[in-house]
Amino acid sequence: MSKEEIKTTSTGLRVPRPVFTGDLVAGLVNAIVSIPGGIANGVLAGVNPVYGLYSMIIGTPIAALFTSSVIMNVDSTSATSLATLDALVGVPKSEQLTYLVVLSFLVGLFMFIFGILKLGFVARFVSNAVMTGFLSGLGILTILSQLADLTGYVSSANQKVFQAIDTLFQWQQFNWPTLLVGLLTIALIVGINQTKYERYSFAVGVILTTLLVFLSGLDSVAMVGDTTAIPRSLPALNLPTLSLIPPMILPALTIAIIALVQAVGVSQGIPNPDGDYPDPSGDFRGQGVANMAVGLVGGLPVGGSVSGTIQLQSIGGKSRWANIFTGILTAVCVMLIIPFIESIPMTTLAGTLIVVGVQMINKEGIERVWRTGRVPTAVMLITFIITLFAPLQIAVSVGVLFSGIMFIYQSADEVRIERVVPLPDGSYIEEAVPDTLSSGEIVILLPVGSLFFAGAAYFESQLPEIGVARHAVVIIILRDRDKIGSTFVRVIERYAQKLDATGNKLILTGVSEGVMEQLKDTELMALLGDEDIIPADPRFFEPLKRALADAQAWIATQNDDSYAKL
Numbered sequence: 001m002s003k004e005e006i007k008t009t010s011t012g013l014r015v016p017r018p019v020f021t022g023d024l025v026a027g028l029v030n031a032i033v034s035i036p037g038g039i040a041n042g043v044l045a046g047v048n049p050v051y052g053l054y055s056m057i058i059g060t061p062i063a064a065l066f067t068s069s070v071i072m073n074v075d076s077t078s079a080t081s082l083a084t085l086d087a088l089v090g091v092p093k094s095e096q097l098t099y100l101v102v103l104s105f106l107v108g109l110f111m112f113i114f115g116i117l118k119l120g121f122v123a124r125f126v127s128n129a130v131m132t133g134f135l136s137g138l139g140i141l142t143i144l145s146q147l148a149d150l151t152g153y154v155s156s157a158n159q160k161v162f163q164a165i166d167t168l169f170q171w172q173q174f175n176w177p178t179l180l181v182g183l184l185t186i187a188l189i190v191g192i193n194q195t196k197y198e199r200y201s202f203a204v205g206v207i208l209t210t211l212l213v214f215l216s217g218l219d220s221v222a223m224v225g226d227t228t229a230i231p232r233s234l235p236a237l238n239l240p241t242l243s244l245i246p247p248m249i250l251p252a253l254t255i256a257i258i259a260l261v262q263a264v265g266v267s268q269g270i271p272n273p274d275g276d277y278p279d280p281s282g283d284f285r286g287q288g289v290a291n292m293a294v295g296l297v298g299g300l301p302v303g304g305s306v307s308g309t310i311q312l313q314s315i316g317g318k319s320r321w322a323n324i325f326t327g328i329l330t331a332v333c334v335m336l337i338i339p340f341i342e343s344i345p346m347t348t349l350a351g352t353l354i355v356v357g358v359q360m361i362n363k364e365g366i367e368r369v370w371r372t373g374r375v376p377t378a379v380m381l382i383t384f385i386i387t388l389f390a391p392l393q394i395a396v397s398v399g400v401l402f403s404g405i406m407f408i409y410q411s412a413d414e415v416r417i418e419r420v421v422p423l424p425d426g427s428y429i430e431e432a433v434p435d436t437l438s439s440g441e442i443v444i445l446l447p448v449g450s451l452f453f454a455g456a457a458y459f460e461s462q463l464p465e466i467g468v469a470r471h472a473v474v475i476i477i478l479r480d481r482d483k484i485g486s487t488f489v490r491v492i493e494r495y496a497q498k499l500d501a502t503g504n505k506l507i508l509t510g511v512s513e514g515v516m517e518q519l520k521d522t523e524l525m526a527l528l529g530d531e532d533i534i535p536a537d538p539r540f541f542e543p544l545k546r547a548l549a550d551a552q553a554w555i556a557t558q559n560d561d562s563y564a565k566l
Contacts, residue, residue, distance in 0.1 A: 012320075013065075013319075013320060013321065015318075015319045015321060019318050019319050019321075020319075020321055022316045022317075022318060023316070023317055023318060023319055023321035023322040023324075023325055024321070024325050025315075025316060026312060026315045026316040026317040026318075026322045026325070027317070027321070027322050027323070027324070027325025027326045027328070027329050028325065028329050029199075029315045029316075030073075030311065030312050030315060030317070030322065030325075030326045031056070031325075031326050031327075031329040031330040031332075031333055032203055032333065033199055033200055033202060033203045033311070034056060034075070034308070034311075034326070034330070035053065035056075035203070035330060035333060035334070035337075036202045036203055036205075036206040036344075036349075036352055037052075037075075037202060037352070037356070038052040038053045038055065038056050038075070038076065038330070039052055039053065039224070039341060039344065039349060040052070040349045040352045040353050040356070041055075041076040041077070041078065041081040041300060042076075042081075042300065043149070043224075043346070043349045043350075043353070044078060044081040044082060044085065044142065044145065044146075044353055045076075045081040045082075045084040045085045045088070045300055046084075046085045046088060046096075047084070047088070047096050047097075047100060047300070048096070048097075048228045048229075048230070048231075049224055049228065049230070049341065049349075050230050050231055050334070050341070051097075051100065051298055051299055051300055052076050052081070052299075052300050053330060053334050054235045054294065054297050054298060054299035054300075055075060055076040055294055055299035055300045055301075055302050056075055056076075056326065056327055056330045057234070057235060057299075057327050057330050057331045057334070058235060058290075058293050058294050058297050058299055058327065059074055059075065059076075059290040059291065059293065059294040059299060059302035059327075060073065060074055060075055060290075060302070060323050060324075060326050060327040060330075061323060061324040061325075061326070061327030061328060062289060062290045062293045062294075062327075063286050063287055063289070063290035063302065063323065064320040064321075064322075064323035064324050064327075065286075065289075065320065065324070066285060066286035066289045066290070067278070067282065067283045067285075067286030067287065067304075068267070068278035068279040068280075068281075068282030068283050068286065069266055069267060069270070069272065069278035069282075069283050069286075069304070069309075070272045070273060070278075070319060070320055071270065071272070071273075071309060071312060071313060071317055071318070071319070071320075071322065071323075072263070072266045072267075072270070072278070072283060072286075072304045072309050072323075073266075073304070073305050073308035073309040073311070073312050073323055073326075074263075074286070074287055074290055074302050074303065074304050074305070074308075074323070075302055075303075075305050075308050076299070076300040076301065076302050076303075077259070077262060077302075077303055077305050077308075078138065078139075078142050078353070078356050078357065078360060079135065079138050079258050079259075079262060079303075079360075080255050080258060080259050080300065080301045080302070080303055081300060082138055082141055082142060082145070082392065083251070083254055083255045083258055083301075083392045084100070084103065084255065084300055084301060085145070086251070086391055086392045087099075087103055087248065087251030087252075087254075087255070088100070088103075093228075097238065097298045098238075098241055098244065099244055099248065100295075100298050100299075100300070101238045101239070101240050101241070101295050101296065101298050102240045102241060102244040102245060102248045102295070103248050103251060103252055103255070103295070103301065104291055104292075104294045104295030104298075104299060104300065104301045105240050105291070105292050105295030105296065106245065106248055106249060106252035106253075106295070107252045107255045107256045107259070107291045107295070107301040108287070108288045108289065108290065108291025108292035108293070108294070108295055108301075109252075109288065109291075109292060110252060110253055110256035110288070111256050111259070111260060111284050111285070111287045111288030111291055112284070112285055112288025112289060112292065113288070114256070114260065114281070114284045114288070115281045115282065115283075115284030115285030115286075115287075115288055116285065117281075118281040119281065119284065127376070127379065127402070127487070128365070128368075128369065128376070128485075128486050128487045128490070129369045129372075129376035129377070129379040129380040129383070129486065130379060130380070130383050130399040130400075130402055131261060131399075132362055132365040132366055132369050132380050133379065133380035133381065133382070133383030133384035133387065133399070134383050134384070134387050134395060134399050135360055135361075135362060136360070136361045136362060136365075136366060136380075136384055136387075137383070137384045137385075137386075137387025137388050137395070138360055138387060138392075139357045139358065139359070139360030139361040140357065140361070140388060141160055141357075141387070141388065142353055142354070142356060142357030142360060143353075143354050143357035143358065144160040144161065144163065144164045145160055145353075146349075146350035146351075146353045146354050146357075147163065147164055147167045147350075148163075148167070149178075149182070149222070149346040149347055149349065149350035150178070150179060150182040150183075150347055150350040150351065150354065151167060151171075151174045151175065151178065151179050151182075152173075152174055152175025152178040152179065152220075152222070152347070153167055153170055153173045153174055153175070155167050155170070159389065160388075161388055161389065175220055175221070177218045177220055177221055178220065178221050178222070178345075178347045179347070181209055181212070181213060181218070181221055181345055181347045181348060181351075182345075182347035182348065182350050182351040182354075183351070184209055184212070184351075185205045185206070185209045185347070185348045185350075185351030185352060186205075186351045186354060186355055188201070188204060188205040188208060188209070189201045189202055189204075189205040189351070189352065189355045190355065192204055192205070199311055199314060199315060202352050202355075205348070205351070205352065206344060206348055206349075206352065209345060209348045209351075210340070210343055210344050210345060210348060213343075213345050213348075214343060221345045221346075221347060222345065222346045222347070223342060223343055223344065223345055223346065224341060224342050224343070224344045224345075224346060224349070225341075225342030225343065226346075227346065230338050230341055230342050234331055234334075234335065235297035235298065235299065236297065237296055237297065238296060238297060238298050239296070240295065240296075252301075254392055254397075255301050256301075257400070258303070258392075259287065259301060259302070259303025259304070260284055260287070260303065262303050262304060262305070262306070263280075263283055263284075263287060263303050263304025263305075264280050264283075264304075266278075266283070266304040266305070266306055266309050267279070267280040267283050267304070270306075270309055270310075270313075273318065273319070283304060287302065287303060287304060290302055307359070312326070366380070368486050368489065368490075368522055369486050371486075371518070371521040371522055372484075372485060372486035372489065372518065372522070373483060373485075373518075376485065376486060379402050382398075382402070383395070383398065383399045383402060386398050386399075415447060415448065415449035415450060415451065415455040415456075415458045415459045415462075416447075416448050416449060416462070417433050417445050417446065417447050417448070417459065417462045417463070418430045418433070418445070418446045418448060419431045419432060419433045419434070419443065419444065419445060419446075420444040420445070420446050420477070420544070421444070422444075422548060428541075433445065433462060433463075433464060434464050435464060435465060436464055436465045436466070436467040436469070437464045437465070437466055437467060437469035437472040437474070437504065438469055438472065439468070439469045439470045439471060439472060440470075440471050440472060440555055440558075441469075441472050441473075442472070442473045442475065442548065442551045442552070442555070443464060443472065443473070443474050443475070444475045444477065444544070444547075444548070445463075445474065445475065445476050445477065446477045447459055447476065447477075447478075451481065451484050451485060451488045452484075452485035452487065452488065455488075456484075456485055456487040456488035456490075456491045457487065457491070459488070459491060460491040460494075460495070463495055466498055466499060466502050466504060469502070469504060470502065470503045470504065470558075471503055471504065471505075471555055471558040472499075472504045472505070473504065473505045473506075473507060473551035473554060473555060474495075474499060474504070474505070474506050474507070475506075475507045475508075475509055475544070475547045475548070475551060476492075476506070476507070476508050476509070477509055477510050477543075477544060478508055478509070478510050478511050478512070478515055479509075479510030479512075479536055479540075479543070480510075480512075481512060481514075481515055482512055482514040482515070483514055483515065483518065484515055484518060486522070489518065489519075489522050489524055492506075492508070492524060493524055493527060496524075496527060496528055497527070503558075505532070505551070505554060506528065506532065507528075507532045507533075507534065507547045507550060507551060508528065508532065508533045508534065509534040509543045509544055509546070509547035510534070510535075510536045510537075510543045510544065511533055511534065511535050511536060511543075512535075512536050513535075513536075516533070516535060519533060531550070532550075534546055534547050534550075
């Protein structure tokens with residue numbers, strides 16, 4: 001696309017015809033492959049499965065119109081569905097829709113207020129260790145919550161962990177055809193995920209096992225239609241019941257926080273087509289509008305989905321139209337396949353959710369936190385355990401509290417970056433950090449203040465933009481730092497990758513033994529290379545002099561023609 005086309009795609013609905021056509025196809029494919037997930041999220045939330053589809057039909061296209069992110073996929077997620085299940089505990093099935101309307105609307109109202117108050121920056125104060133522990137706990141809860149539908153045995157225990165233990169001891173009471181169908185679903189999804197057709201794995205797993213049960217006449221296997229009636233119509237307007245607002249305020253606030261923190265992963269990790277990253281506060285407002293609309297039809301609360309966004313991009317989505325078409329075409333598909341939805345085995349949906357639960361457990365994130373140090377590891381484990389055994393609103397509150405404690409403990413000063421400039425006489429002066437790198441220049445940066453999670457995020461926001469620079473070198477001085485946090489490791493990793501991808505270079509100098517060990521354990525050293533990590537030296541300026549000489553030598557070996565014309 002031309003620069004003008006990219007700019008248009010990034011800001012509105014007017015897009016080039018090839019983009020529009022590609023988004024139509026991407027929306028159709030995304031609708032087909034996402035419908036099983038929407039149904040499964042309804043099951044996970046303990047409500048009529050079609051309410052999960054209402055979230056896609058209403059929430060996904062409306063969010064596409066208002067979020068700062070062009071391609072963010074907004075839908076119900078396993079995390080928000082589990083929190084919804086927790087919020088509706090004790091509510092009779094006949095009243096679930098009434099409560100769900102209020103819950104989703106309040107979630108949207110909280111999100112919108114957060115966006116209006118420009119609270120997008122708050123997400124950086126929830127530590128990586130807390131979120132890793134919380135999301136891993138939600139993954140385990142997702143798996144445990146599906147054991148009844150997977151095995152056909154319903155435990156009488158009153159907590160998911162204890163229900164799982166009881167289920168294992170009562171294996172004689174399993175419905176074996178039900179269990180086999182569920183295990184086959186898992187095997188199909190996992191197997192297809194190992195192929196180039198992985199984006200279709202859930203849809204294929206659901207369709208094949210549903211056909212198998214139908215053709216083999218396994219009457220003992222419970223179907224969706226056996227547990228609930230699927231409406232034969234599109235979503236209808238439902239106004240919130242004002243008397244239900246007070247008891248739903250805390251659950252709604254909890255779900256809003258969960259959804260927003262997840263969505264920040266999209267805002268901070270997936271740029272718009274013009275290369276700029278979306279404004280998290282703008283994404284908050286867009287998700288807020290979407291949830292208020294979803295609430296008026298009784299859908300599940302929605303939030304930005306990293307996996308959904310990546311999936312949409314992988315099938316060709318490039319503009320807001322991809323998500324708009326996803327919602328519209330989901331509505332068309334739902335009207336055509338309601339009988340099929342009712343015929344889906346409950347154990348099939350359980351199998352899909354178990355796979356999702358496993359995927360929620362971020363093994364790389366756990367390992368990164370584990371290697372970073374004892375304090376973040378302890379915080380991660382405590383958050384994980386609380387998530388398993390306590391109501392989710394308590395787990396979220398404790399996680400935020402832990403993040404605050406860690407921030408106070410580790411961040412006594414606000415982080416700032418100083419630029420160090422060498423003079424011909426061998427001395428150094430401080431200057432303002434440039435907004436953007438210039439080709440062929442050397443920029444020496446000295447961070448001042450804590451580089452743990454909140455400080456690391458603030459540090460990242462002050463780093464020079466790369467722009468069109470080529471063959472520039474950024475030197476970061478890490479002298480007098482015995483430890484760095486896992487969030488800072490990730491910041492350096494991202495910046496190093498951006499520099500390398502654009503023909504530039506990053507050098508770390510004055511690195512202590514403690515930080516050196518962390519860089520080895522987190523594999524950042526392998527990314528940068530031994531030659532670009534210069535250890536500390538008792539002679540204060542020696543590491544910096546060496547880094548400066550290495551940078552000058554590297555620039556001298558580069559081809560100036562590649563940037564002389566810029």
